[in-house]
Amino acid sequence: xxxxxxxxxxxLVTLLVVTGLMGLYMHRARSGMKVKIRPIAGFAAxxxxxxxxxxMGKPVHFTPGFGGLVAATFAGLEVLGYVxxxxxxxxxxxxxxxxxxxxxxxxxxxxxxAYLEAGKPEAFRPEDCRxxxxxxxxxxxxxxxxxxxxxxxxNIMIGQFAAEALILAEAxxxxxxxxxxxxxxxxxxxxxxxACDYVILGEEMFAxxxxxxxNVVHLGSLRAEDLVKAACIAIMAIGAVLTTAGANFLTTxxxx
Amino acid sequence: MFLRKTVPTIIAGVxxxxxxxxxxxxxxxxxxxxxxxxxxxxxxxxFALGLGGVNIIRLHTKNLQRDPKNFYSLALxxxxxxxxxxxxxxxxxxxxYTFIFDYINVxxxxxxxxLLAFYIGTAAYRAFRAKNAEAAILLIxxxxxxxxxxxxxxxxxxxxxxxxxxxxxxxxxxxxxGVMIAGAIGFIAVSLRIIVGLERRAYGGE
Numbered sequence: 001x002x003x004x005x006x007x008x009x010x011x012l013v014t015l016l017v018v019t020g021l022m023g024l025y026m027h028r029a030r031s032g033m034k035v036k037i038r039p040i041a042g043f044a045a046x047x048x049x050x051x052x053x054x055x056m057g058k059p060v061h062f063t064p065g066f067g068g069l070v071a072a073t074f075a076g077l078e079v080l081g082y083v084x085x086x087x088x089x090x091x092x093x094x095x096x097x098x099x100x101x102x103x104x105x106x107x108x109x110x111x112x113x114a115y116l117e118a119g120k121p122e123a124f125r126p127e128d129c130r131x132x133x134x135x136x137x138x139x140x141x142x143x144x145x146x147x148x149x150x151x152x153x154x155n156i157m158i159g160q161f162a163a164e165a166l167i168l169a170e171a172x173x174x175x176x177x178x179x180x181x182x183x184x185x186x187x188x189x190x191x192x193x194x195a196c197d198y199v200i201l202g203e204e205m206f207a208x209x210x211x212x213x214x215n216v217v218h219l220g221s222l223r224a225e226d227l228v229k230a231a232c233i234a235i236m237a238i239g240a241v242l243t244t245a246g247a248n249f250l251t252t253x254x255x256x
Numbered sequence: 257m258f259l260r261k262t263v264p265t266i267i268a269g270v271x272x273x274x275x276x277x278x279x280x281x282x283x284x285x286x287x288x289x290x291x292x293x294x295x296x297x298x299x300x301x302x303f304a305l306g307l308g309g310v311n312i313i314r315l316h317t318k319n320l321q322r323d324p325k326n327f328y329s330l331a332l333x334x335x336x337x338x339x340x341x342x343x344x345x346x347x348x349x350x351x352x353y354t355f356i357f358d359y360i361n362v363x364x365x366x367x368x369x370x371l372l373a374f375y376i377g378t379a380a381y382r383a384f385r386a387k388n389a390e391a392a393i394l395l396i397x398x399x400x401x402x403x404x405x406x407x408x409x410x411x412x413x414x415x416x417x418x419x420x421x422x423x424x425x426x427x428x429x430x431x432x433x434g435v436m437i438a439g440a441i442g443f444i445a446v447s448l449r450i451i452v453g454l455e456r457r458a459y460g461g462e
Contacts, residue, residue, distance in 0.1 A: 003281055012280040015444070022448055068301075071446040072439075074455065101304035104311065127315050131308035137365035145328070163372065170375040184439035186432040194383035202435040206442035217454045221445045228441050 009256045022224040029220030035210075037222060042180050042200035043211045046079070049154035049178045050086045058153035059093035063143060063168070064107060065183065066136060067160025068100045072184045075205040076159030077110050079182075082212040083156060084114030088123050095150055096129045099139035104131040140164035144171040151175060157192075158182040158205060169195035265453040272451035312336065335360075397423060 004012070029035055053060045062083055064076035080096065087094040096111060098104040108129045115124035132142035144167065147155060155172035157165075158181065165181075165188040172179045173195055181192040182200025192199045203225070209218035239250050271293050277283070278290030313336070316329035342352045386392040403409030404420025449455035 003283065005280055005282055008280050015276075015280075018441075018444055019448055022445060026454070071443040074446050074450070075442070098308075100301075101306075101308040102301050104308050105304050126311075127318060129311075130315060131311045134305070134308075135361075135365065137368035141364075141368045163369070166375050166379060167368070167371055170379060184435070184442070186435040186439075189435065191379065194379045203438035203442040206446060217449065221449060225438075225441050225445050229438055232437055232441070 007255065010254050018224070018228055021227060022221050025224040025227075026217050026220035029216040029223070033220070033223075035219040035223050037207060037210055037219065040200060040204050040207060040211060042182060042198040042204070043079075043208065045178075045180050045198040046083060046156065047086065049156065049180055050083065050090060050092055052178055053087075053092045053153035054090045056153045059095050059150050060087055060154045060156065061095050061097070061143075061147060061150065061152040061172075061177070062156045063097045063099075063159070064103060065157065065159030065161045066099045066139060066164060067103070069102055069106065070160055072160040072205060073103055075208055076182075077107065078208040078212070079156070079158045079205075080107065081110050081114045082208070084111045085118045088115045088118035088120045091123070093125075094128060095146060095152070097132050097139075097143050097146055098130065099132055099136075100134060101131060104129070136162065136164055140167045143168050147171045147175050147177065152177050155179045156181075157196075158200060158208075161185055161188050161192075163188075166191035166195060172196075269451050269453055272447065276451075309336075397427075 025033075050060055060083065062080055064073050064080060067073045084094055086092075094111070096107055098107050108126065111129050112121070112124055115121050130142075130146070132139045143164075146152075147168075148171070152172075152175060155168075155175075155177040157168060157172075157179070161168075161181075161183045162185065165183065165185070169179060169181060169192055179196035180198045180200070181196040182205045183189060183192065184202050184205060186202070189199065189201060206225070207218075207222055209215050210222050235250075242248075242250050274286060274293060275290045278287045313333070316332050319326045319329040320333070339353075339356055342350070342356060346352050380398070383391070384395045384398060386395050400416050401420050401423055403413055404416035404418075410417040446455060
């Protein structure tokens with residue numbers, strides 16, 4: 001009997017190759033390799049959104065979405081760290097709404113740390129990090145209520161979103177907030193595109209750490225991600241040509 | 257510092273490696289351990305839910321202290337207490353608890369969900385204003401798909417049915433798969449950074 005789980009051998013090899021590439025490029029970035037990243041309009045607009053809130057004397061709202069502690073939520077929390085530091089510096093109130101209990105604990109810690117780094121730990125108000133509900137529609141109605149009652153100037157929604165995405169974005173639009181949204185859920189991106197001012201598309205979210213902090217680990221990881229994407233495109237093109245020509249060995253290997 | 261930063265990093269790393277190994281290899285002890293880790297995840301989530309409950313009570317009690325006429329906070333606290341008392345005293349299968357769930361929780365959830373229909377209308381109205389070339393393309397594509405999806409549309413303009421199939425199965429699926437593949441690669445990168453302890457900032461570390 002094989003020690004490997006059948007049907008997952010190719011996945012394992014791919015994961016090892018991807019891990020190796022990421023390790024290599026993180027190491028290279030730490031050793032001084034220059035990695036240039038293109039500006040992402042959605043991230044650049046965060047400063048503008050917080051500046052607007054400061055001018056209007058109104059709060060900023062942030063939510064990392066409906067997901068638990070998944071990669072998209074972590075990307076959202078990375079952005080939250082930056083947003084919280086900036087709001088602390090400019091004395092702008094930041095209201096954060098969370099739908100999952102485990103995310104709530106982490107979110108509160110991220111906010112505390114950000115206020116500490118901004119040199120204003122006393123400005124952090126625990127009641128502004130709000131757990132709403134694990135129920136999707138209760139969460140949506142809770143966020144709508146916060147947007148209306150707090151009269152937010154800016155609404156930032158970056159993380160994992162599902163069917164509630166349009167409801168939140170339209171509520172933000174109704175209160176006249178500048179809106180920046182991002183998700184990896186391909187089905188919800190179109191809703192954000194039509195309802196928000198700036199949209200961070202899919203994997204752009206994972207560039208948050210590299211964009212805001214120029215963290216070399218994130219920059220190296222981004223370079224490796226780009227190489228893996230190029231490899232995926234090449235495999236798709238080769239696979240399409242081979243399958244059209246009747247050669248199935250690539251699909252056989254990938255099914256192992 | 258050790259308890260707040262290093263221990264979570266070690267726990268995340270060990271749990272991550274065990275679950276990944278259990279997914280790819282047929283090693284019974286590792287699979288058992290991974291199964292226990294996944295159960296512990298649920299247990300920890302329940303503790304976190306308690307933390308969330310405390311946050312809700314604290315926030316809305318403060319709201320009431322500030323403004324005793326705050327009906328929303330009062331309604332939330334009253335329903336919160338009633339649901340917990342009924343659930344604990346009479347059980348989750350009791351008629352009273354089922355009533356709360358079936359006749360209050362489900363209809364209010366459905367009411368919020370139904371807002372989506374109206375919001376799709378208002379969002380579509382804004383999106384379909386042909387202000388520039390991209391918006392015009394979106395408007396034309398949207399009209400073709402809307403007509404192609406209903407029988408009367410295909411009757412008025414027969415080309416819309418095959419055009420809709422092509423738009424949905426080629427343009428739409430192609431775009432969505434691009435987002436999904438790139439997103440999955442990003443997922444792997446974030447997960448790897450968490451497992452090896454290089455993503456501490458995301459959970460409050462420096």
